[in-house]
Amino acid sequence: MFQILSIKGTINFLRHAVPISILSLILVIGSLGSLAVKGINWGLDFTGGTVVEMEFTQAVDLNKLRSVLTSDETDGALVQNFGSSRDVLIRLPVKEGVKSDIQVEHVMEAASAVDPSVIQKRVEFVGPQVGKELAEQGGLAVLVALICILIYVSFRFEWRLAMGSVAALAHDVIVTLGVFSVFQLEFDLTVLAGVLTVVGYSLNDTIVVFDRIRENFLKMRKGTPEDVVNTSITQTMSRTIITTGTTLVVVVALFLKGGTMIHGFATALLMGIFVGTFSSIYVASFLAIKLGINREHMMPVEIEKEGADQDALMP
Amino acid sequence: MLNKYPMWKNLMVMIIIAVGAFYAIPNLFGEDHAVQIVATRGAEVNVSTQTQVNEVLSATGIAVKRSELENGQLLVRVANAEQQLLAKEAIADSLGDKYIVALNLAPATPLWLESMGGSPMKLGLDLRGGVHFLMEVDMSEAIRKMTEAKISDFRSDLRSEKIRYAGIRNTPKGIEIKFRDADNLAKAEQFLKTRSNDMVFTDTTSGDDYQLLANMSEVYLKQIKEEALQQNITTLRNRVNELGVAEPVVQRQGAERIIVELPGVQDTARAKDILGATASIEFHMVDEKADAAAIASGRIAASSQIYERRQGGQVALQKAVMLTGDHIQGAQPSFDEYSRPQVSINLDAKGGSIFSNVTKDNIGKPMATLFIEYKDNGAKNPDGSVKMDKIEEVISVATIQARLGRNFVITGLDHSEAQNLALLLRAGALIAPVSIVEERTIGPSLGAENIENGVQAMIWGMAVVLVFMLVYYRGFGLIANLALTANLVMVVGVMSMIPGAVLTLPGIAGMVLTVGMAVDGNVLIYERIREELRAGRSVQQAIHEGYGNAFSTIADANITTFMTALILFAVGTGAVKGFAVTLMIGIATSMFTAIVGTRSIVNAIWGGKRVKKLSI
Numbered sequence: 025m026f027q028i029l030s031i032k033g034t035i036n037f038l039r040h041a042v043p044i045s046i047l048s049l050i051l052v053i054g055s056l057g058s059l060a061v062k063g064i065n066w067g068l069d070f071t072g073g074t075v076v077e078m079e080f081t082q083a084v085d086l087n088k089l090r091s092v093l094t095s096d097e098t099d100g101a102l103v104q105n106f107g108s109s110r111d112v113l114i115r116l117p118v119k120e121g122v123k124s125d126i127q128v129e130h131v132m133e134a135a136s137a138v139d140p141s142v143i144q145k146r147v148e149f150v151g152p153q154v155g156k157e158l159a160e161q162g163g164l165a166v167l168v169a170l171i172c173i174l175i176y177v178s179f180r181f182e183w184r185l186a187m188g189s190v191a192a193l194a195h196d197v198i199v200t201l202g203v204f205s206v207f208q209l210e211f212d213l214t215v216l217a218g219v220l221t222v223v224g225y226s227l228n229d230t231i232v233v234f235d236r237i238r239e240n241f242l243k244m245r246k247g248t249p250e251d252v253v254n255t256s257i258t259q260t261m262s263r264t265i266i267t268t269g270t271t272l273v274v275v276v277a278l279f280l281k282g283g284t285m286i287h288g289f290a291t292a293l294l295m296g297i298f299v300g301t302f303s304s305i306y307v308a309s310f311l312a313i314k315l316g317i318n319r320e321h322m323m324p325v326e327i328e329k330e331g332a333d334q335d336a337l338m339p
Numbered sequence: 340m341l342n343k344y345p346m347w348k349n350l351m352v353m354i355i356i357a358v359g360a361f362y363a364i365p366n367l368f369g370e371d372h373a374v375q376i377v378a379t380r381g382a383e384v385n386v387s388t389q390t391q392v393n394e395v396l397s398a399t400g401i402a403v404k405r406s407e408l409e410n411g412q413l414l415v416r417v418a419n420a421e422q423q424l425l426a427k428e429a430i431a432d433s434l435g436d437k438y439i440v441a442l443n444l445a446p447a448t449p450l451w452l453e454s455m456g457g458s459p460m461k462l463g464l465d466l467r468g469g470v471h472f473l474m475e476v477d478m479s480e481a482i483r484k485m486t487e488a489k490i491s492d493f494r495s496d497l498r499s500e501k502i503r504y505a506g507i508r509n510t511p512k513g514i515e516i517k518f519r520d521a522d523n524l525a526k527a528e529q530f531l532k533t534r535s536n537d538m539v540f541t542d543t544t545s546g547d548d549y550q551l552l553a554n555m556s557e558v559y560l561k562q563i564k565e566e567a568l569q570q571n572i573t574t575l576r577n578r579v580n581e582l583g584v585a586e587p588v589v590q591r592q593g594a595e596r597i598i599v600e601l602p603g604v605q606d607t608a609r610a611k612d613i614l615g616a617t618a619s620i621e622f623h624m625v626d627e628k629a630d631a632a633a634i635a636s637g638r639i640a641a642s643s644q645i646y647e648r649r650q651g652g653q654v655a656l657q658k659a660v661m662l663t664g665d666h667i668q669g670a671q672p673s674f675d676e677y678s679r680p681q682v683s684i685n686l687d688a689k690g691g692s693i694f695s696n697v698t699k700d701n702i703g704k705p706m707a708t709l710f711i712e713y714k715d716n717g718a719k720n721p722d723g724s725v726k727m728d729k730i731e732e733v734i735s736v737a738t739i740q741a742r743l744g745r746n747f748v749i750t751g752l753d754h755s756e757a758q759n760l761a762l763l764l765r766a767g768a769l770i771a772p773v774s775i776v777e778e779r780t781i782g783p784s785l786g787a788e789n790i791e792n793g794v795q796a797m798i799w800g801m802a803v804v805l806v807f808m809l810v811y812y813r814g815f816g817l818i819a820n821l822a823l824t825a826n827l828v829m830v831v832g833v834m835s836m837i838p839g840a841v842l843t844l845p846g847i848a849g850m851v852l853t854v855g856m857a858v859d860g861n862v863l864i865y866e867r868i869r870e871e872l873r874a875g876r877s878v879q880q881a882i883h884e885g886y887g888n889a890f891s892t893i894a895d896a897n898i899t900t901f902m903t904a905l906i907l908f909a910v911g912t913g914a915v916k917g918f919a920v921t922l923m924i925g926i927a928t929s930m931f932t933a934i935v936g937t938r939s940i941v942n943a944i945w946g947g948k949r950v951k952k953l954s955i
Binding site: 077079124125143144145146147148149150151153154158161162164165168169172173176177180213214216217220221223224225227228231232235236239259260262263266267269270271272273274275276277278280281282283285286289290293 | 465473475607608611775776777778779780781782784785788789792793795796797799800801803804807808811844845847848851852854855856858859862863866870888891892895896897898899900902903904906907909910911912914915918919922
């Protein structure tokens with residue numbers, strides 16, 4: 025049997041819980057701070073505006089392109105490479121009284137002045153109203169997801185564990201958003217999809233640990249809640265490493281090979297996998313312990329069957 | 340005996356996987372170049388059209404691969420893109436302008452497979468190229484129109500009941516009906532309440548001002564909005580058909596938005612002109628009492644209004660509408676005897692009788708055609724919605740020579756205007772103007788590039804995972820790999836089976852992610868088996884315990900992920916919805932293959948025998 029981890033005995037994970045929790049707290053506060061100060065670099069889906077992606081026949085000098093984009097209609101245009109040096113993405117803000125078609129026309133005119141055989145690959149326009157609604161809906165979606173999970177986990181496990189898992193998820197969402205804020209990475213709709221996927225994925229990890237904690241509370245007659253949690257995490261450690269590893273591999277493949285259009289999505293997932301794995305151990309379980317989880321909470325509730333106290337009708 | 344599946348269970352696994360695989364097969368065949376023929380109003384695509392098309396093509400020397408007549412449209416498959424273009428031109432020439440001849444790509448699924456319901460996955464716009472529009476219906480305009488209709492109803496109702504009123508007008512608060520005394524007010528209130536129960540009436544009398552305020556009820560407002568949206572969807576559908584696009588999508592989104600997707604369209608300017616323009620016409624009598632001097636000074640009768648003429652100058656028209664564009668059934672551009680462009684119009688029966696009545700009484704008098712169009716001027720309302728300009732122009736003034744029936748012509752347009760007007764009239768008027776609030780255009784080359792990227796990511800990710808599983812779990816790893824492959828095939832199969840599912844770029848990402856996450860089920864089970872073995876259990880016991888204990892964990896973990904995917908599906912649009920769909924399908928199939936699928940293989944190999952050592 026070939027194994028990545030060969031663990032003898034139990035690792036005392038919780039011994040490091042306090043310093044690591046503090047680190048977590050610092051990360052969360054830092055993320056919130058950055059979100060408050062720098063905010064999020066909202067993408068087109070949320071702000072509205074126009075994006076034009078074009079392909080030039082050869083590497084193009086962005087400064088030269090910027091210098092020809094001087095008309096009033098294209099004022100405030102953001103010019104950047106997108107994937108390769110031949111691909112260029114231009115973002116235009118919504119302008120009062122200027123239609124997006126006119127903006128695109130101006131951009132393409134300027135681009136053809138630089139390279140006559142430039143190809144227009146993609147044009148996207150989103151009205152400001154639509155973007156605003158989407159941002160509200162997106163925030164609401166994350167919130168609803170967290171609440172649904174809270175209910176489900178409370179129902180299936182126990183409220184202390186549910187609180188732990190939701191705290192861990194909130195932690196993951198905040199830190200992932202924080203990273204997007206600190207590095208000012210563009211946050212578009214696919215990134216939102218990524219964040220929600222992180223919620224699902226991170227929960228996966230947490231549930232696996234919780235499931236084992238519940239089982240061990242019933243199995244291990246002796247030992248403090250800390251011992252049970254430590255044993256549970258140790259037992260599920262190799263699974264966590266392997267699953268995280270395989271998921272990481274495919275997400276890295278998406279990041280490297282999936283093309284520029286899903287870069288943001290892959291980035292969100294990459295971040296989420298790291299913080300998610302870590303939070304399922306330190307945030308979720310540690311919080312449940314702090315909330316006072318113990319053996320009694322895990323005893324299965326005796327469900328009295330309807331009519332069990334009556335004599336059977338059929339002999 | 341431990342770890343023995345009954346026959347039916349093994350059979351069930353095999354059948355489910357076989358069905359999934361079967362419906363995944365159509366994706367292997369790719370697409371044929373095809374020409375699609377659809378009839379517009381008045382024409383029909385039938386067997387004789389098919390014969391005609393086949394004759395034209397054989398005369399041109401183009402071999403037809405397959406020709407299908409279905410749902411009133413004809414699809415002709417040819418060998419390659421070059422022949423496709425030639426075929427389209429030849430068919431269009433031969434059939435004339437009553438048919439729309441469009442280029443299309445049709446799935447090359449063999450007939451026997453198609454007859455069993457097999458079809459490949461539908462690709463989203465981000466993978467095939469095309470335009471996506473999100474349009475918003477201006478509901479205030481729809482409500483304004485209904486309010487005006489109500490006002491004229493009130494007028495005629497009160498008049499016919501001989502209830503005297505002092506005036507009716509539209510105010511921001513509602514429709515205000517004034518009376519001279521309390522008696523008339525009371526009579527009117529009672530009568531109107533029984534007449535129109537979709538309005539709410541309130542007595543707002545103050546002092547000597549006897550007045551009644553009429554407001555639309557909540558239910559009625561909702562109904563108006565719903566009808567406006569539905570009618571606009573129908574109209575947009577007609578217009579999209581006029582564009583001659585293969586497999587367009589026209590769908591509602593929420594309470595006042597409509598999605599229009601046109602795969603393969605690159606000429607967005609024309610598409611927007613046709614979709615967004617809200618043109619309609621109205622016929623009015625010219626106010627002959629208002630001469631040039633009166634118009635110039637603006638002193639005209641209250642029942643008339645001054646309009647600009649397209650040819651220049653102004654003309655006063657009576658406000659009363661003789662006929663609106665709603666009654667127009669058909670409109671064709673043509674030329675008169677001096678080869679000036681014109682539009683021949685035919686009306687529906689009701690319109691025809693109205694028109695013949697009014698023209699009978701007005702022979703020898705001038706009648707004007709008023710062209711009304713709403714145009715997006717680029718400005719925004721304070722709430723962020725698009726401001727629309729209402730453009731009204733008199734396009735022609737003609738003397739009524741004789742009583743007009745259901746067919747007549749409009750002149751005074753140039754060639755392209757005649758064509759566009761005919762198209763718009765034919766496609767029906769939009770009850771309320773629409774504006775484009777979102778537009779996405781993906782070039783076809785980018786679509787192909789996106790597919791290529793997605794497939795690359797999938798191959799790399801999958802290869803690494805397969806190799807790892809094989810090395811790490813050996814025999815059991817091989818079984819997990821079989822399950823993983825079966826899982827991928829089933830996702831493709833289910834995606835192909837569900838009629839509404841569309842594969843998008845994030846959808847491919849969802850599949851790749853499923854590959855990475857789907858092994859989790861097997862990892863959980865295998866790690867558990869190893870643990871049980873280490874704890875000293877027998878091989879059979881370990882397998883049994885491993886699968887048994889891991890089950891609830893896998894179920895809990897997957898149900899929660901499924902919930903987030905469901906929420907994503909509910910809030911997401913377009914491409915993200917595609918991701919949510921593949922993720923949900925992936926979760927369901929991976930649970931099945933990881934738990935039941937691998938178990939049946941494991942049982943078949945190791946179950947119910949004396950085994951000393953497991954290859955795990």
